[in-house]
Amino acid sequence: MQWERSPFLSCILLVILTLVLFVPATARAATSSSFVSADASVQTAFLAVHSAEARGGNVSGLDAQLNTAIGLIQSANSENSTNPAQATRDLQNATNIAQSVEAEAPTIGQQGASARQLQLEVSIGLAAVMVAVAAALYVMGDRISRRLWLRMYGGYVVRKVG
Numbered sequence: 001m002q003w004e005r006s007p008f009l010s011c012i013l014l015v016i017l018t019l020v021l022f023v024p025a026t027a028r029a030a031t032s033s034s035f036v037s038a039d040a041s042v043q044t045a046f047l048a049v050h051s052a053e054a055r056g057g058n059v060s061g062l063d064a065q066l067n068t069a070i071g072l073i074q075s076a077n078s079e080n081s082t083n084p085a086q087a088t089r090d091l092q093n094a095t096n097i098a099q100s101v102e103a104e105a106p107t108i109g110q111q112g113a114s115a116r117q118l119q120l121e122v123s124i125g126l127a128a129v130m131v132a133v134a135a136a137l138y139v140m141g142d143r144i145s146r147r148l149w150l151r152m153y154g155g156y157v158v159r160k161v162g
Helices: 008-054 060-079 084-153
Strands: none
Touching: 008 060, 008 084, 060 084
């Protein structure tokens, strides 16, 4: 055969064979790493949301965003064989959403901690007021009740019947 003897044709064939064998594998490896990166971003964001919720933050909006990111990853997984470009865009969008959720979570957690602290302070204040009113009524209740009775019934004259 002619191509076995020609070094130029042999080199061309070797280059084509190398491209055919390694280019699709490289593309799959990049897509695989994109999936791993997107999954890792969502997991990190989930941990940040969990921490914010533990601090008392309202994380319902962050949960909805994380669900959107997970949906994008799932659609990218199903689109990967038919439309790799769209799958890559979906993975990038999922990663961006997860990173924004991760960035917002500490602020939400701080707001929750502040709200919880305010609620605690209000509860302690109300309890202190209730104790103070109860103590005042205990100490001065007899005097207050007599004055009220005199104001209400002080003009009545009691006469002996009979």
